[in-house]
Every structure is written in C-alpha cells, then in structure tokens.
Amino acid sequence: MPAITVDNLTKSYGQTLALDDLSFDVEEGEVFGFLGPNGAGKSTTINVLLDFVRPTAGQVQVLGLDAQAHSREIRSRTGVLPEGYQAYNRLTGRQHLEFAIESKGVDDDPEALLERVDLADAIDKKAGGYSKGMSQRLMLAMALVGEPDLLILDEPSTGLDPNGAREMREIVREENERGATVFFSSHIMEQVEAVCDRVGILREGEMVAVDSVEGLRDSVSGGEALRVTVDRIDDDALHAVRSLPDVSDAAVESENPPTIAVQVDGSKTAVLSTLEDHGIEVEDFSTTEASLDDVFQSYTTGVQA
Numbered sequence: 001m002p003a004i005t006v007d008n009l010t011k012s013y014g015q016t017l018a019l020d021d022l023s024f025d026v027e028e029g030e031v032f033g034f035l036g037p038n039g040a041g042k043s044t045t046i047n048v049l050l051d052f053v054r055p056t057a058g059q060v061q062v063l064g065l066d067a068q069a070h071s072r073e074i075r076s077r078t079g080v081l082p083e084g085y086q087a088y089n090r091l092t093g094r095q096h097l098e099f100a101i102e103s104k105g106v107d108d109d110p111e112a113l114l115e116r117v118d119l120a121d122a123i124d125k126k127a128g129g130y131s132k133g134m135s136q137r138l139m140l141a142m143a144l145v146g147e148p149d150l151l152i153l154d155e156p157s158t159g160l161d162p163n164g165a166r167e168m169r170e171i172v173r174e175e176n177e178r179g180a181t182v183f184f185s186s187h188i189m190e191q192v193e194a195v196c197d198r199v200g201i202l203r204e205g206e207m208v209a210v211d212s213v214e215g216l217r218d219s220v221s222g223g224e225a226l227r228v229t230v231d232r233i234d235d236d237a238l239h240a241v242r243s244l245p246d247v248s249d250a251a252v253e254s255e256n257p258p259t260i261a262v263q264v265d266g267s268k269t270a271v272l273s274t275l276e277d278h279g280i281e282v283e284d285f286s287t288t289e290a291s292l293d294d295v296f297q298s299y300t301t302g303v304q305a
Contacts (some may be wrong), residue, residue, distance in 0.1 A: 001064050003028045003150055003181035004049065009058035011044055011205075018044045020205040022058070026183055031176050033196030034185040037300050041205040042185045043083055046154055049183075050075060063149055076104065079148035083155040083185075087135045089128030093119060096127065096138055097145070104146040113141040118167060132159035140168060144175070151175055151182045157191050169195050189293045201299045208299045216295045226262040226271055229284040233258045237278035244270055257283075 004026035011019040019041045026032040036042050047053035049062055051071030060067040062074045087096060097110035114120045117137040127135060136159045143151060153172070157165040172195050176182055186192050192199055193213055200210040209216060233252055238260065241250045246266025253261040262271050272282050 001028065002026055002061075003030075003063060004032075004183065005059075005061040006045070006049075007059045009045070009048060009060060010056045011041075011048060011053065012056045018205055019048075019055075022202075022205065022207055024200050024207050024210055026181060027198075028181055029176070029179060030197040031172060031182040031184055031195050033192035033199040034183060034202065035187065035189065035192050035199055035296060036202035037187055040187075040202040040300075042187075042202055043154060044205075045202070046080075046082075046152055046183075046185060049152065050078070050080065074150075076146075077148055078150045078152060079143035079145065079180075081136075081139050081143040081151075081153045081156050083158065085139055087127035087130065087138055090126060092126055093123045093130075093138055093141075096142060100142040100145040106146040108145050113144055114138075116144065116171065117141045118164075133161060133164050136160055137164065140171065144171070147178065148180060151180050152185070153182065154185045155187070156184070157186065157188060165191065189296050201296065203300045209295075225288045226264050226268050227253065227286050227288070228260045228262065228272065228275065228282055230258050230260060230275060231281040231283060233260070234278060234280055237275050237280050240274050240278060241271055244274060247271065 002025040006022055006024050009019050009022040010017070022041070022045065034042055034045070044053060048055050048060055049067055051067050051074070054068065063077055065074055067074060093114055094110050097113055101108050101110065111120060111123060114123050117140050119134060119137045119141065122130065122134060127138060130138065136156070140156065143153070151172070156168055160168060169191070172182055172184065184192060184196055196213065198210065198212050199216060201208050201216075233255070238250055238252070241247055241260070241262060247262055247264050249263040251261055253259045264271055268285070268287060272285065275282055
C-alpha cells in the first residue's frame with residue numbers, strides 16, 4: 001500500500017485554482033521529491049495531506065488512512081518540517097523539543113535530538129536569539145520526534161549553509177534507512193537530486209511528470225551535451241553534424257577556444273568522425289548529462305527541449 005495516495009485532488013480559493021485534478025502515489029519506504037517553482041501548489045498539497053486545508057474535490061490517503069477522517073492519527077505518525085514556521089522566541093531549544101515530545105506521547109531525549117542536528121550547544125538558549133539556519137535545524141529536530149513513519153519536509157534547506165544542507169540530507173538518508181517514507185518538497189533541484197528515489201514535478205497545480213531522476217533526464221529529448229574543442233570552426237562541418245540522425249542541435253559555444261556544443265542522443269563517435277571527415281581536428285571533448293535543472297526548466301516552462 002502506498003504511503004500517500006492522491007486522487008483527482010482539486011483545490012480552489014475563490015476564483016484561484018491552486019490544485020487541478022492532481023493524482024500521484026508515494027510508495028512506502030521511498031524518498032519522494034516534490035519539485036516545482038514557487039506558487040506551483042506544493043505547500044497547498046502538503047496542507048491537504050495534513051488536513052490543514054480541505055480539498056474542493058478529490059481524495060487523499062496518508063499511511064493507508066483517509067486524510068480528513070483520520071487526520072489526528074496521521075499527524076501522530078508524521079514528522080513535519082513546514083515552510084516558514086516561526087519558533088517561539090521566548091522558549092529555549094530544549095523547551096521546543098519537550099513540547100513536541102509531550103505532544104507525541106513519547107520519551108525521546110531532547111539533547112540527543114538537538115545533537116543530531118548540531119544544535120546541542122544552543123539547547124538552553126532562547127529561540128529568539130537563533131539565526132535562520134539554527135531555527136531550521138530546531139524545526140528539523142522537532143520533526144524527528146517519535147521516529148515517525150512519514151517525514152514531510154517543506155523546503156528543508158531554507159536558511160542552511162552548505163554544511164547544514166549536507167547534514168540535513170544525511171539525516172534524510174538515515175531516516176529512510178530506518179524505514180521512514182520521506183516526502184521532500186523543494187524548488188531547489190540539487191537538494192532533490194541528491195536524496196530522492198523518484199521526483200514529481202508540479203506546474204500550476206498539475207503534476208506534469210513523475211519518474212526517477214534518470215528517467216526524467218531520459219524524457220528530455222536531446223540526450224547528452226557533447227562539447228568538442230576543435231582547431232577551427234567550419235560551417236559545412238557544423239551542418240553535417242546537425243544532419244546526423246541522433247543529433248537534435250549543434251552550435252558554436254565558443255570562438256576561443258573553438259568549441260562546438262552538440263545535443264546527441266546516441267553515438268558520440270559519429271559526431272567526432274563527421275568533424276574529422278571534414279578536415280576538422282578534434283583537440284578535446286567532454287560529455288554532460290542533462291541535469292535535473294534542465295529537466296525542471298523543460299517541464300515547468302511547458303516547452304520540451
């Protein structure tokens with residue numbers, strides 16, 4: 001049974017359509033990346049999963065339970081790091097954790113949790129003196145209380161420096177290895193690519209793609225980018241490369257040194273051979289796969305590459 005099932009979910013705010021007939025599954029035990037630009041509907045979807053917002057139409061199940069009828073049980077088994085949540089300035093880090101522990105009815109150790117997010121030194125400092133990154137670490141520690149079956153992380157790297165973001169990703173992997181399902185919502189492609197098994201891309205309230213990172217890369221036509229440094233640029237040779245059946249585009253990337261960028265979904269050798277057949281000396285070449293950023297731009301702008 002999937003950890004999350006969303007069927008034909010629609011949410012309107014007056015005349016504004018936030019979610020439009022949205023359907024997807026998150027498998028139990030996977031790290032699912034929920035990727036989309038700001039305003040795409042990611043936070044609205046999370047609010048429906050947690051029954052903070054009621055859908056206009058459609059059905060949602062979380063951990064095998066109806067999200068509206070069993071919201072209290074779902075929340076008891078879920079750890080949430082919400083976007084933009086503000087800590088209570090007058091409470092210490094320890095008090096925040098004690099509140100979360102009491103709310104979940106568990107006996108976790110606040111010091112161990114804050115140690116895990118590298119915040120143990122500030123455990124008895126009031127959160128009003130925390131930096132944005134420290135507050136984000138505190139919220140992550142609260143989400144980990146009770147070893148939840150499901151972690152919902154909404155823009156979890158907000159405010160974190162590169163080391164903090166790396167530590168957050170390590171915690172996500174550890175929680176997943178423990179058996180937790182992780183729903184990882186972000187608009188930062190690198191974070192999603194680093195930890196997620198599958199990725200769903202949301203655009204204007206609609207799911208436009210769901211696949212593994214590799215599958216999404218393969219879905220963007222044009223394949224790999226082949227960059228070839230040559231001794232000179234020749235228009236006839238460039239035209240011949242563009243005419244190859246596996247080449248979708250070829251263009252001059254640089255005049256100094258002369259470099260040609262080729263989008264090729266097939267044999268790179270054919271490209272190099274064609275250049276050499278036209279008297280062009282190949283001095284160097286490299287290949288680069290389509291990044292998740294390329295995929296993201298392709299799907300969220302509505303124009304396939």
